Amino acid sequence: MISGLVVAFLLLSASGLHAQKLYIGAQVGYSTSTPELPDLGSEDFGAGNSLFYGGRLGIKYSILAIEATYIRSDYEIEQTVSSVVDWNGETLEYQFVGVNVKLFPFSLVIFKPYITGGYGIYMTDISNVGKDNKGGYNYGVGLELQFANIALVAEGKRRVGNATIDGNDLELGNYSLAVGINIYF
Secondary structure, X not given: OHHHHHHHHHHHHOOOOOOEEXXXXXXXXXXXXXXXXXXXXXXXXXXXXXXXXXXXXXXXXXXXXXXXXXXXXXXXXOOOOOOOOXXXXXXXXXXXXXXXXXXXXXXXXXXXXXEEEEEEEEEEEEOOOEEEEEEEEEEEEEEEEEEOOEEEEEEEEEEEEEEEEOOEEEEEEEEEEEEEEEEEO
């Protein structure tokens, strides 16, 4: 629903502003996750590292951009440090659908650094255990190298969310580094 509202905003505002640019992009990256089970004494367990992929659709006007974003990654749970849950060897599937805002405070020729933050729905599924969907936020920094209508993107983010899986509150979070490409229209 959030993504639908962003797409509607992008389409409705596309003809009303000068100097705005619609863009579509793709990204791939590497993330590390450290889920915690706070109700079990803040115990954490290894979920390893994962490659992720995703896409985005946005509009940029002056120094601001707003975009609808999707990402997906899968982590292999390496160990569960608890006598209550045994998720060892299961897969943690992690998806995000939401909205991000970017602020480009300055640009130097083709270098366009930015800060970003957003909110959306984190969909969490631990294979053979359970799944949940809850809201969460993210924030980070990035850099666009813009060449005419194509921009190469590098971005680092912190994602924070939580889920209730098999009756256990699970605090999710990861750090990610991504590279990608945006095509401006």
